[in-house]
Amino acid sequence: MQLTNRSKQVSNKEMTFSERMYLPAIAGGLRVTFSHMFKKSATVQYPEQVREHSAVFRGQHVLKRDAEGRENCTACGLCAVACPAEAITIVAEERKKGEEHLYREEKYAAVYDINMLRCIFCGLCEEACPKDAIYLTDRIVTSNYERADFIFHKEDLVEAVALEGRIDITKRKKDK
Amino acid sequence: MILLSILLFKTGLAFTLFLITLGIAAYSTYFERKVAAFMQDRVGPNRAGPLGLLQPIADGVKMIFKEEHRPTGSNRILFILGPSIAMLTALMTTAVVPWGKTITIGGTAYSLQVADINVGILYVFGVVSLGVYGILIGGWSSNNKYSLLGAVRASSQMISYELAMGLSIIPIILGSSSLQLSDIVTSQYEVWNIFKYPLGFLIFLICAFAETNRTPFDLPECETELVGGYHTEYTSMKLGFFLFSEYVNMFASSAVISTLFFGGYHFPGMSLFPEGIAAILGIAVLFGKIIFFIFFFMWIRWTIPRFRYDQLMHLGWQVLMPMAILLIVIYGAIFSFI
Numbered sequence: 338m339q340l341t342n343r344s345k346q347v348s349n350k351e352m353t354f355s356e357r358m359y360l361p362a363i364a365g366g367l368r369v370t371f372s373h374m375f376k377k378s379a380t381v382q383y384p385e386q387v388r389e390h391s392a393v394f395r396g397q398h399v400l401k402r403d404a405e406g407r408e409n410c411t412a413c414g415l416c417a418v419a420c421p422a423e424a425i426t427i428v429a430e431e432r433k434k435g436e437e438h439l440y441r442e443e444k445y446a447a448v449y450d451i452n453m454l455r456c457i458f459c460g461l462c463e464e465a466c467p468k469d470a471i472y473l474t475d476r477i478v479t480s481n482y483e484r485a486d487f488i489f490h491k492e493d494l495v496e497a498v499a500l501e502g503r504i505d506i507t508k509r510k511k512d513k
Numbered sequence: 514m515i516l517l518s519i520l521l522f523k524t525g526l527a528f529t530l531f532l533i534t535l536g537i538a539a540y541s542t543y544f545e546r547k548v549a550a551f552m553q554d555r556v557g558p559n560r561a562g563p564l565g566l567l568q569p570i571a572d573g574v575k576m577i578f579k580e581e582h583r584p585t586g587s588n589r590i591l592f593i594l595g596p597s598i599a600m601l602t603a604l605m606t607t608a609v610v611p612w613g614k615t616i617t618i619g620g621t622a623y624s625l626q627v628a629d630i631n632v633g634i635l636y637v638f639g640v641v642s643l644g645v646y647g648i649l650i651g652g653w654s655s656n657n658k659y660s661l662l663g664a665v666r667a668s669s670q671m672i673s674y675e676l677a678m679g680l681s682i683i684p685i686i687l688g689s690s691s692l693q694l695s696d697i698v699t700s701q702y703e704v705w706n707i708f709k710y711p712l713g714f715l716i717f718l719i720c721a722f723a724e725t726n727r728t729p730f731d732l733p734e735c736e737t738e739l740v741g742g743y744h745t746e747y748t749s750m751k752l753g754f755f756l757f758s759e760y761v762n763m764f765a766s767s768a769v770i771s772t773l774f775f776g777g778y779h780f781p782g783m784s785l786f787p788e789g790i791a792a793i794l795g796i797a798v799l800f801g802k803i804i805f806f807i808f809f810f811m812w813i814r815w816t817i818p819r820f821r822y823d824q825l826m827h828l829g830w831q832v833l834m835p836m837a838i839l840l841i842v843i844y845g846a847i848f849s850f851i
Contacts, residue, residue: 363816363817366816366817369816370812371552373551373552373554374548374551374552376554377554378550378555378556379555380556
């Protein structure tokens with residue numbers, strides 16, 4: 338079976354004198370390596386240059402707010418149930434009077450932790466969420482020295498109230 | 514008075530040469546990494562300073578501040594002496610290379626050569642063969658069987674190739690009828706030796722690669738296959754000296770190759786310039802040649818794979834040696850009958 342046309346017939350024949358000298362072959366090799374001096378390098382200079390992710394990239398999670406800046410999450414726990422790695426921990430709390438501007442519904446997540454060491458970025462939490470609260474973004478989970486630093490608490494996950502701090506998840510919404 | 518000024522000039526020249534050698538060797542490490550990167554479609558060091566130009570300094574600082582370690586049971590004095598000899602002999606080689614035409618300032622002729630000894634090329638070979646002591650002492654004093662084996666391997670390689678190297682330049686010595694490097698350079702005023710002795714050049718070049726432990730003959734220092742060889746037990750700046758002496762050697766052998774085969778400071782159309790300008794241009798041309806050969810060393814490194822040890826010995830003793838002897842016979846016949 339021939340998959341490419343690059344295969345070469347191998348033979349046991351004796352090398353000719355010029356082949357045994359190796360010098361023509363070395364000259365050919367030098368030509369190849371020299372030509373690479375002028376080729377474009379494949380390097381991406383990471384901190385300055387960031388390679389664009391694909392639209393379906395699943396990175397660090399975000400907890401969304403609604404248009405008025407209230408948290409969408411109602412601590413229903415469906416994401417935690419859907420999570421195959423059991424990375425999500427939720428503790429629910431009741432909304433008090435005067436907190437209407439903070440939480441959209443009567444129940445909210447007082448604790449929302451994701452253990453990034455357990456998370457497999459499968460996106461099932463995003464699919465399970467009935468309130469459009471959790472999404473995976475194109476952000477990369479930062480590296481840390483301590484295991485405890487990989488447990489992301491609510492303050493690491495909820496997006497900013499200010500509009501410019503909001504995280505764009507429109508690409509993922511379309512998929513849903 | 515004249516004697517004093519010449520003495521001062523020689524001291525200054527020796528010191529400048531020392532600094533230039535170290536500088537070029539340091540920047541060869543940077544150059545090596547850059548050339549390697551370009552040949553592999555990468556960028557190479559570019560973080561330390563503009564274009565990564567401070568990289569050798571950063572490497573040096575790192576080497577000095579690394580933890581120093583000496584294996585138990587090793588010979589303390591010899592352990593320090595090994596890298597020192599390697600470095601010392603590497604630095605000594607360039608003393609006899611003529612760096613340019615004689616410059617006349619105020620009626621006094623200053624030759625741009627630290628020592629114009631009349632056995633110049635023998636001095637080079639003598640000093641180079643002393644470099645083997647550095648390697649062997651380094652390997653032996655480590656108190657490690659593998660280091661010793663590595664040292665034996667490295668030194669036997671260097672000794673084997675030195676023979677063919679020495680024989681390959683005998684036609685040149687016959688041609689210029691002098692061992693003095695300045696005479697050899699002057700004899701190339703019209704035709705460079707490369708055109709007279711192309712095969713001798715080839716043998717000399719291959720041996721120079723083996724002598725400086727560069728690929729494809731870098732068997733003494735292939736970490737992955739042979740566990741580093743003679744410098745396995747060395748750490749910090751002592752290891753740095755071994756590695757650095759390789760780069761100094763590379764500079765020295767590039768200088769010797771340029772001097773022996775590529776006309777030294779001569780360049781085509783040299784007679785068209787006035788005396789002084791020609792001398793200065795000559796120095797620049799010589800350094801251009803040296804830098805080209807340093808580049809060539811690196812170019813070869815990323816082209817040819819490493820030899821197997823028996824292949825290495827086979828090439829040295831059964832191919833290059835007979836070829837060099839044959840050349841002596843041929844050129845001897847030519848010079849005596851024609």
